[in-house]
Amino acid sequence: MNLERSVKKRFYKLRSLLPIFRTNITPPVSRLHLACGNNVLPGWLNADFYPEGGAMFMDFTRRFPFATASFDAAFCEHSIEHIEKSDAAFMCGEVHRVLKSGGRFRVVTPSIEKFAKLALSSESETTRNYLEWFRTWSNDPHASLSDALNAWFFKHGHRHLFTNEELSDLLRQTGFQNIRILEPEEYGDPVFSGVDGHGKVVGSHINSSEAIAVEAQKA
Numbered sequence: 001m002n003l004e005r006s007v008k009k010r011f012y013k014l015r016s017l018l019p020i021f022r023t024n025i026t027p028p029v030s031r032l033h034l035a036c037g038n039n040v041l042p043g044w045l046n047a048d049f050y051p052e053g054g055a056m057f058m059d060f061t062r063r064f065p066f067a068t069a070s071f072d073a074a075f076c077e078h079s080i081e082h083i084e085k086s087d088a089a090f091m092c093g094e095v096h097r098v099l100k101s102g103g104r105f106r107v108v109t110p111s112i113e114k115f116a117k118l119a120l121s122s123e124s125e126t127t128r129n130y131l132e133w134f135r136t137w138s139n140d141p142h143a144s145l146s147d148a149l150n151a152w153f154f155k156h157g158h159r160h161l162f163t164n165e166e167l168s169d170l171l172r173q174t175g176f177q178n179i180r181i182l183e184p185e186e187y188g189d190p191v192f193s194g195v196d197g198h199g200k201v202v203g204s205h206i207n208s209s210e211a212i213a214v215e216a217q218k219a
Contacts, residue, residue, distance in 0.1 A: 024067040031191070032071045032098065034060050034091075035079035039197030044075070061087040064094045071099050073191045077108040078198045078211070085160045085170075092174040099218045105176060106192045108184055111212040112163045115149050118209065130209045133202070152210070167214055176216035184208055188215045 027045050036046040040053040047058035058064070060076075061083055074095045080088050095105050118127045122145055134148035135141050152158060162170075168179045180188045184207045185196045192215070199207040 023063075023065050025065050025070075026067055027070050030070075030072040030100075032066075032074040032095075033195075034058070034074065034076040034095075035082075037197075039077070039195075039200075041075075041195055044195075045071075060091045060094070064098050066098045068097050069100045071103060073104045073106075073189075074099060075106045075192060075195050077106075077196060078110070080107055080167075081109050081158045081161055082156075083159055088160065089170055089174060092171055092176070096175040096218055101218060103218045104189045104191055104215060105171070105218070106187075106189075106195070106213060106215045107167065107171075108196060108198065108211055108213045109167065110152055110158075110161050110210050112161050114210050114212065115152060115161075119145065119149055126209055130206060133206050137202075164212060164214075167212075171214065171216045175218065177219055178217040180215045182213040182215060184211045184213050186213060 029043060029045050031041075031044040033039075033041050033044040033046045036044075036048050036051075036055050038053065040046045040055060046053070046055040047060075048055045049057070049059055051057050060079075076091075076095075080091065083091070092105075099105065118130055121127050127145065131143070131145050131148055134151070135143045138147070138151070140147070152161065164181050168181070171179055182188055185199055185204055187193050187195075196207075196213070198211070
């Protein structure tokens with residue numbers, strides 16, 4: 001991490017501890033993109049703990065600063081696994097609150113089932129391709145499949161990886177319905193068409209090997 005990034009991280013961490021004075025904001029657009037990173041989407045309100053590219057600052061483990069029923073859609077990609085499970089439940093509850101009736105929520109995240117499939121099919125072409133990618137990504141030509149799988153649990157800043165059923169249950173418990181399990185870059189609702197960005201970073205075939213997409217609806 002370079003000095004500029006380190007200073008920014010400390011600044012945003014400090015700011016997240018300050019009271020939020022602006023609440024019940026009426027957003028300028030009706031689509032919310034949580035933890036956008038570099039995937040800044042036109043026509044969406046892009047928010048991140050480390051905002052860049054015109055995104056707004058937001059810590060989604062705290063109460064969202066938006067009025068209830070503000071958005072038609074919300075999207076969160078490769079981020080929910082970076083917070084504790086209890087915080088993930090809080091975040092989903094807040095998403096439910098700020099969505100309008102009928103609003104849609106899309107979550108893309110690593111899947112324990114996908115990792116189990118890689119581990120139990122070590123000779124498959126998918127697993128061989130994944131290991132080859134990991135060796136290049138980690139700059140370790142001798143990395144094993146076990147190294148690749150352990151990286152998802154102990155590196156990247158991950159706090160909780162979900163099974164498909166567990167994530168679906170969490171969404172139900174926070175009020176969502178019509179839950180669908182999809183592949184990354186597969187879209188159930190056209191409002192999300194083309195939003196996924198992680199595949200552009202690691203490659204669509206790698207993203208598909210390790211992640212799922214879940215879409216749900218507020219009643």
